[in-house]
Amino acid sequence: MKPLYRFLSFFLLIIFLILLPQLITKDYYIHMLVMAGIYSMLAQSLGLIIGFTGQVSLCHAAFYGIGAYISALLALNFGLPFWITFWFGGIGAGVVAYLFGCLVLKLKGHFLAITTALFGIMVTLILDNWTELTKGPMGLPGIPNPSPIQLPGVKLQFASRTEYYYLILVFVLLMAFVIYRIIHSQIGEAMIAIRENEEVAQSIGINTMRFKLAAFSIGSGFAGVAGSFYAHYILFISPISFTLPESINILVMMIFGGMQTFVGPIVGAITLTFLPEFLRMTGALRLTLYGLALMLLIIFLPSGIVGAIKEKWFSQYEKS
Amino acid sequence: MALLEIREVTKRFGGLIALSGFKLEVQQGEILGLIGPNGSGKTTTFNVITGFLKPDGGKVIFEGEDITGLQPYAIAKKGVIRTFQLANLFFDLTVLDNVLIGFHNLSKITMLDELLNTRSRRKEKKELLGRAMEILQLTELDSHKEKLAKNLSAGWRKTLAIAVALAANPKLLLLDEPVCTLSPARVASIINLIMKVRDSGVTVMLIEHNMRAIMDYCDRIAVLNFGKKIADGSPERVKRNREVIDAYLGM
Numbered sequence: 001m002k003p004l005y006r007f008l009s010f011f012l013l014i015i016f017l018i019l020l021p022q023l024i025t026k027d028y029y030i031h032m033l034v035m036a037g038i039y040s041m042l043a044q045s046l047g048l049i050i051g052f053t054g055q056v057s058l059c060h061a062a063f064y065g066i067g068a069y070i071s072a073l074l075a076l077n078f079g080l081p082f083w084i085t086f087w088f089g090g091i092g093a094g095v096v097a098y099l100f101g102c103l104v105l106k107l108k109g110h111f112l113a114i115t116t117a118l119f120g121i122m123v124t125l126i127l128d129n130w131t132e133l134t135k136g137p138m139g140l141p142g143i144p145n146p147s148p149i150q151l152p153g154v155k156l157q158f159a160s161r162t163e164y165y166y167l168i169l170v171f172v173l174l175m176a177f178v179i180y181r182i183i184h185s186q187i188g189e190a191m192i193a194i195r196e197n198e199e200v201a202q203s204i205g206i207n208t209m210r211f212k213l214a215a216f217s218i219g220s221g222f223a224g225v226a227g228s229f230y231a232h233y234i235l236f237i238s239p240i241s242f243t244l245p246e247s248i249n250i251l252v253m254m255i256f257g258g259m260q261t262f263v264g265p266i267v268g269a270i271t272l273t274f275l276p277e278f279l280r281m282t283g284a285l286r287l288t289l290y291g292l293a294l295m296l297l298i299i300f301l302p303s304g305i306v307g308a309i310k311e312k313w314f315s316q317y318e319k320s
Numbered sequence: 321m322a323l324l325e326i327r328e329v330t331k332r333f334g335g336l337i338a339l340s341g342f343k344l345e346v347q348q349g350e351i352l353g354l355i356g357p358n359g360s361g362k363t364t365t366f367n368v369i370t371g372f373l374k375p376d377g378g379k380v381i382f383e384g385e386d387i388t389g390l391q392p393y394a395i396a397k398k399g400v401i402r403t404f405q406l407a408n409l410f411f412d413l414t415v416l417d418n419v420l421i422g423f424h425n426l427s428k429i430t431m432l433d434e435l436l437n438t439r440s441r442r443k444e445k446k447e448l449l450g451r452a453m454e455i456l457q458l459t460e461l462d463s464h465k466e467k468l469a470k471n472l473s474a475g476w477r478k479t480l481a482i483a484v485a486l487a488a489n490p491k492l493l494l495l496d497e498p499v500c501t502l503s504p505a506r507v508a509s510i511i512n513l514i515m516k517v518r519d520s521g522v523t524v525m526l527i528e529h530n531m532r533a534i535m536d537y538c539d540r541i542a543v544l545n546f547g548k549k550i551a552d553g554s555p556e557r558v559k560r561n562r563e564v565i566d567a568y569l570g571m
């Protein structure tokens with residue numbers, strides 16, 4: 001009975017997500033949905049690194065940026081379409097993360113946090129100063145849309161935001177599927193073991209460095225894919241979109257939703273993409289209220305929204 | 321050939337010599353007690369054997385192979401599994417999950433099986449769950465299996481640490497003070513468990529600083545004092561050793 005129930009609710013959710021653009025009249029809200037999709041990718045991939053493996057990374061936006069720049073440069077200089085560049089964006093970010101991870105994943109806690117933050121700052125500096133390649137703070141304009149694709153029955157032109165919405169939906173679902181399978185596998189088990197107690201993990205034969213590297217490169221790789229999508233959606237990128245505050249923004253989304261849960265980071269990403277919009281009616285106080293809401297939530301629900309719901313459910317189940 | 325051979329191992333911490341020229345052989349199938357006063361270097365010995373510390377001199381040979389300086393996980397993979405003195409566990413996970421993670425190296429399924437959730441993956445999951453239940457029964461932890469490890473009493477935590485180590489399929493099991501701070505009833509039950517484990521073919525080396533607690537159950541005892549081995553032999557002989565008596569009276 002239970003798997004059927006789960007399958008049904010999943011099915012209904014998909015139907016809802018497919019119909020969603022029809023229910024929304026304002027183009028701007030569709031844009032918000034696309035951004036929520038990008039942030040879902042970013043927050044959930046960061047959840048694999050921090051929430052499940054316990055390795056604090058404060059440079060997620062840097063890998064998002066690396067993916068975006070690789071994609072944009074390949075598209076602008078070699079005329080490659082998005083369908084090819086996003087692979088390079090993702091794999092490129094993953095490879096950089098792997099190499100950087102080999103150096104720093106021996107570090108723990110604060111040291112790792114500070115080092116990754118510095119790496120993020122360094123990436124921003126490179127993007128800002130390697131002007132022959134990146135055009136520096138001026139950014140890269142004129143990135144092409146994804147080339148049209150013919151699906152059975154429909155042709156996607158990527159001229160409207162709704163088409164982008166469906167594309168990011170597919171990306172989020174594919175990534176979520178891969179991450180779901182990872183965290184429910186032995187690999188995920190080893191990652192959780194490392195988060196819980198690295199010493200014990202080693203003592204029973206878990207190659208902790210290998211799994212930390214896997215989490216870091218896979219998570220950062222997905223951030224790179226999100227970056228490619230962003231570049232081919234906004235059609236203009238500049239270093240300012242990939243700075244430390246953006247890393248913190250993704251981090252907050254992940255914590256807000258519940259970093260040790262599978263869906264939490266996605267819930268956090270969607271909520272926090274829309275929350276500032278809803279607070280718009282409060283006028284000048286908007287960002288102050290936003291900050292206050294976040295602080296209160298992190299103080300009172302340290303395991304995030306989804307984490308808190310799960311805990312509540314679990315404690316009821318234990319009592320019975 | 322000895323299962324494990326510690327050859328002239330020396331370990332310094334700054335000016336402090338924690339182990340000096342320590343030599344010891346562990347034979348297949350025995351229960352070897354490593355005893356000594358506080359700070360005599362017992363835990364350091366375990367840390368050197370399992371790769372958590374690199375020795376400053378000397379070698380560790382397991383099954384004829386030099387394992388000195390290998391990473392802890394690599395040594396564990398060869399079948400040398402240790403517990404920690406302060407019952408180190410995955411505290412926020414359930415007792416059952418702690419044991420299941422212990423099986424990490426036993427799995428034969430591949431990444432592709434995992435991603436596709438194939439039948440062989442599901443079959444293996446079921447098998448491992450069955451084996452976990454066996455271990456929980458053997459260690460009398462079955463009634464606690466849904467509890468979080470952090471909610472266990474100190475005694476049961478020590479037992480769980482042994483259960484996790486057993487899951488990791490040891491050839492040589494290193495137990496750091498497995499019965500210290502336990503109630504007498506639990507001590508009897510843990511000693512019983514250790515004997516069973518030995519009878520199933522696992523060699524056991526255990527640390528204790530209370531000599532009397534383990535005297536009768538060890539096949540052999542080695543005594544450390546200030547990082548030096550001062551005695552090594554049958555419990556009866558060690559008990560009567562002048563130097564050992566002095567070391568313990570001097571405590």
Ligand SMILES: Nc1ncnc2c1ncn2[C@@H]1O[C@H](COP(=O)(O)OP(=O)(O)OP(=O)(O)O)[C@@H](O)[C@H]1O
Binds near residue numbers: 405
């Ligand atoms: N990582 C370390 N850094 C510095 N000194 C250490 C370290 N580990 C152990 N020591 C020192 O080495 C000596 C031997 O310590 P060890 O933990 O091996 O003793 P032990 O025999 O296990 O004692 P106990 O019965 O108290 O557990 C002690 O003086 C201890 O303070």
Ligand SMILES: [Mg+2]
Binds near residue numbers: 362363364405
């Ligand atoms: Mg000790």
